[in-house]
Amino acid sequence: MLDKKLVSLLNNQINMEWYSAYFYLDIYSYYTDKNLDGFGNWFNVQTQEERDHAMLFIKYLLNNSEKVTLQDVQAQHFVFKDFREPVNAAFEHEKKVTASINNIYAVAYEQKDFRTMQFLDWFVKEQGEEEKNTEAVLKRYDLFGKDAKGLYLLDAELATRVYTPATLVI
Numbered sequence: 001m002l003d004k005k006l007v008s009l010l011n012n013q014i015n016m017e018w019y020s021a022y023f024y025l026d027i028y029s030y031y032t033d034k035n036l037d038g039f040g041n042w043f044n045v046q047t048q049e050e051r052d053h054a055m056l057f058i059k060y061l062l063n064n065s066e067k068v069t070l071q072d073v074q075a076q077h078f079v080f081k082d083f084r085e086p087v088n089a090a091f092e093h094e095k096k097v098t099a100s101i102n103n104i105y106a107v108a109y110e111q112k113d114f115r116t117m118q119f120l121d122w123f124v125k126e127q128g129e130e131e132k133n134t135e136a137v138l139k140r141y142d143l144f145g146k147d148a149k150g151l152y153l154l155d156a157e158l159a160t161r162v163y164t165p166a167t168l169v170i
Contacts, residue, residue: 017054038159
């Protein structure tokens with residue numbers, strides 16, 4: 001049995017991952033509506049990854065005979081003023097997700113819950129990649145996005161991103 005505080009934090013993380021999927025789905029819709037299908041593709045892949053993350057947390061709790069408590073997910077209705085704003089919002093959001101994962105890890109560490117720490121190791125690494133990749137898109141936008149041809153080429157580059165399911169063994 002896992003500590004109740006840890007179970008609560010893991011359930012909250014499930015909600016954060018579903019929120020992230022909704023968040024990226026909203027950004028996907030924004031870019032696709034603006035005919036930036038490459039940006040849309042990039043965020044659609046993000047949506048799929050966040051869904052996978054939520055399912056991994058659910059599976060971890062169930063495999064440890066803990067109750068999954070699904071919570072309401074707030075729908076997004078952002079109004080973006082320009083093409084850069086959603087990418088920046090995504091980067092800031094990834095930093096919040098990283099902080100949340102790190103907090104859960106710290107609690108597991110305090111409790112000497114090595115199994116949970118081992119499970120979270122994958123997410124710690126994943127969040128490093130998430131921040132790096134999102135920041136890279138933001139930096140590329142800052143370099144090229146204000147020029148129509150540069151935006152076109154960046155959009156084409158982002159269209160090549162392919163979804164790869166998570167491979168964490170629980």
